[in-house]
Amino acid sequence: MSLTPEQNIEAFIELIKDYPSVFIAExxxxxxxxxxxxxEDVESLSEAISAWxxxxxxxxxxLTDQLDSMFGSTSEDDRGQAESNPKPQPKDYKTDIKNKMRESFRETTKEQKPSDSSK
Known part of the structure; x- marks a missing residue:
């Protein structure tokens, strides 16, 4: 089964969201x-993510593991259910990535730093 650029981007977004610890500070x-x-365009964005x-x-x-878990063994029922979810617009993918980075990376950074009890 060959994956679409959209699937690659969606898996990258989920990776950021679900496994931010994979991304070290650098x-x-x-x-x-x-x-x-x-x-901005989906195919080029997917290629840029893969190159990065x-x-x-x-x-x-x-990311490969994430792709396998999300799309590796899709049954007919799973595909039908996934298609009913609204797809992000291509222009929204970069915004989605940036938002997930802010949310996930901030939470991971908070976990690693001791809290300031003087606040």
Whole structure:
């Protein structure tokens, strides 16, 4: 089964959301710097994500696992259910990635830092 660019992007977004610990601080900084340079159109965005992941082997492995778990063994029933969910507009993918990065990376950073009890 070949995956679509949309599936690749959606799996990357889910990876950020569900497994932010895969992204070490250097990877997060690099992704935050690169994301605005990523193209808007779906196919090019998917290719840019894949190219970025190739530079970060741990994330590439995690993305591959995420793709397998999300789309590897899709039955007819699963496909029908997934198709009923509204698909994000292509222009929304980068915004979704940025939002998930802010949410997930902030939460992971909070967990790693001791809380300031003087507040």
């Amino acid at each position: 990877n997060r900084t690099d992704l935050e710097q690169q994301i605005d340079k990523f193209p 992941c190739l530079e970060h082997p741990d994330i590439l492995i995690a």
